[in-house]
Amino acid sequence: MGAQTWNAAQYARIGRFVADLASQVIDLLNPKPGERILDIGCGDGALTAQIAAAGAKVTGVDSSPSMVAAAQLRKLDVRQLSGEVLDFDHEFDAAFSNAALHWMHNQDAVLSGIHRALKPGARFVAEMGGHGNIAAIQVALVAVFAKHGIDAVQGGQNYFPTSASYDSRLRRHGFDVKYIEIIPRPTLLPESGMRGWLKTFRRGLFDRLPEFEREAALDETVRLLEPALCDDRGHWTVDYVRLRFLAIAK
Numbered sequence: 001m002g003a004q005t006w007n008a009a010q011y012a013r014i015g016r017f018v019a020d021l022a023s024q025v026i027d028l029l030n031p032k033p034g035e036r037i038l039d040i041g042c043g044d045g046a047l048t049a050q051i052a053a054a055g056a057k058v059t060g061v062d063s064s065p066s067m068v069a070a071a072q073l074r075k076l077d078v079r080q081l082s083g084e085v086l087d088f089d090h091e092f093d094a095a096f097s098n099a100a101l102h103w104m105h106n107q108d109a110v111l112s113g114i115h116r117a118l119k120p121g122a123r124f125v126a127e128m129g130g131h132g133n134i135a136a137i138q139v140a141l142v143a144v145f146a147k148h149g150i151d152a153v154q155g156g157q158n159y160f161p162t163s164a165s166y167d168s169r170l171r172r173h174g175f176d177v178k179y180i181e182i183i184p185r186p187t188l189l190p191e192s193g194m195r196g197w198l199k200t201f202r203r204g205l206f207d208r209l210p211e212f213e214r215e216a217a218l219d220e221t222v223r224l225l226e227p228a229l230c231d232d233r234g235h236w237t238v239d240y241v242r243l244r245f246l247a248i249a250k
Helices: 008-014 023-029 045-052 065-072 107-117 135-146 152-156 162-174 194-201 212-230
Strands: 037-040 058-062 077-080 092-098 118-129 175-184 241-249
Touching: 023 045, 023 092, 023 118, 023 241, 037 045, 037 107, 045 058, 045 092, 058 065, 065 077, 092 107, 107 118, 107 162, 135 152, 135 212, 162 175, 162 241, 194 212
Parallel strands: 037 058, 037 092, 058 077, 092 118
Antiparallel strands: 118 241, 175 241
């Protein structure tokens, strides 16, 4: 399986809508002055900075060197660390994650590390891709990459659970789930459209192709998706479905 790679500048240009749409999950976190909060998969720190602006003391972690460097330019406490190998010990009042957990392969290691990082009674608030997320895109990628002998589902690396399955997983790792919900959220893309989305959010998958084949594969994927996700004015909408939850560490 090829790893997803990130370019912080490209993400800021094309993927900024991800952070811009996170106001409700920030409200669910409700950060308070003086709290220590762990931001898992913090990316370039856009939301980490918002949480810090509320007066909380935030530590961000992300596995991407490019994203960590961009976050550190914001003068944030951000470390290059995978969410699967967290090494904190009962020191945070809350944990937060937005649009990152579905990229992490070993969910049991992730949740075990988050639970260990939290004080008893601390809250864990997150939003991630939920069951049915980017379904049309997944189908198109499967069709295109099958011609190259590549399993696009595995290559896409994502885990999009139902609310019932993730509720059970959280409880197995010592969390009391207070709220969990699947939220359909069709999202209008910026001017870069579907091509820009694919080059940003499926970069690792397309990088598995020889360079001379990538543009044709991008073109074919866009053509397949156009009838479902592009309107008559050329505006693209991604079929996002989110899973949002609030859980308490026991």
